[in-house]
Amino acid sequence: MQRQNLEMDGVTFIGVISACTHTGLTNDGQRYFDIMVKDHHIEPRMEHYSCMVDLYGRAGMLVKAMEIINEMPFPASANVWRTLLAASCVHRNLELGKLAADKLISLQPQNPASYVLLTNMYASVGKWKERAKVRKLMEEKKVKKVAGYSWIEVKNKTYTFLAGDVSHPLSNQIYAKLEELSSRLKGAGYHPDTSYVLQDVDEEYKEAILSQHSERLAIAFGLIGTPPGTPLQIVKNLRICGDCHSVIKLISILEGRDIVVRDSNRFHHFKGGLCSCGDYW
Structure with a gap:
């Protein structure tokens, strides 16, 4: 845009800073924010500050993210606080x-x-009593938790899966495929990261819960329902967990498939054991 002498506005910098956020370019993101303010004399809006909180939050620099919130010339919006909360959950900063x-x-x-x-944050650090209190508060306020689900299109028909779903007519084949994959994954060096199971149950059951996440069911169905080598495209309404992310990278090698997962944060393109996000999302 600079080479073409095109005028840049606030929306331009939202795009640029967001790109830095999703690729871990923290210093570059700050530099572009400074260029926006000092060189282009664009007054930062709530959206710009939200991007900056996200930039530092994803990088685990939560104190810096909080400093930005404190320095904002107006009260932080719900989106800003949600961004900080999500980052605190990922990096387990309880305070x-x-x-x-x-x-x-x-x-x-x-x-x-x-x-x-x-x-989720309380569960990740084993504070089950505090987690139960929040759950009770949700019940008192009649707040309903949104269920996590994934869907995949096969032969022009869309199929939706919940975690542990057994409603599909091919459930037996789907779970058989998951069992086969589980054995091959462990042979490839996979070790389940049960810290992503936010329930107070024993380790064996945690592994079972992980293996039945909705995106894995969708992928297993895609593998048995499409010819070898066919790319798979899955959509998930929530953020993909770190363990599933590791598993899908391995599946892309074991099955020789390109797998695209669109979660609530971004597109993940898995190919040859790597993900387009660079493990940063």
Whole structure:
């Protein structure tokens, strides 16, 4: 745009900073924010500050993200607090996560996302009593948790899966494929990361829960329902967990498939054991 002498506005920099956010280019993101303000004299809006909080939050620089919120010339929006809460959950910063959740709940008391992220964060650090209290608060406020599901299109028909779903007519074949994959995955060096199971159950059951996540069911169905080598495209309404991300990278090698997963954050293109996100999302 500079070479073509095209005028840049606030939307231009939202796109550029967001790109830096999703690729871990923290210093570049800050540099472009500074260029926007100092060189182009564009007054930062809430969206720009939200991008900056996301930029530092994803990088695990949560103190810096909080500094940006404190320095904003106006009160932080619900989206800003949600961004900080999500980052706190990923990086397990209980103190900032609790602060962000309290702010978010006060702004949007009926939004289930804040409660779910908070319960997930408590579960990730083994604080089951605190998790139970948040669950009880959800019940009192009649806030419903959004179920995680994935869907895939095969032969011009869309199929939807929930975690542990057995409603599909080919469930037996789907779970048989998962069993086969499980054996091959372990042979390839896979070790389940049960920290992503946010329930107070024993390790064996945690492994079973992981193996039945909705995206894995969708992929297993895609593998048995399409010819070898056919690319698979899955959509998930929530963020893909880190363990499933590792598994799908391995499946792309074992099955020789390109697999695209669109989760709530971004597109993941798995090919040859790698993901287009560079393991940064």
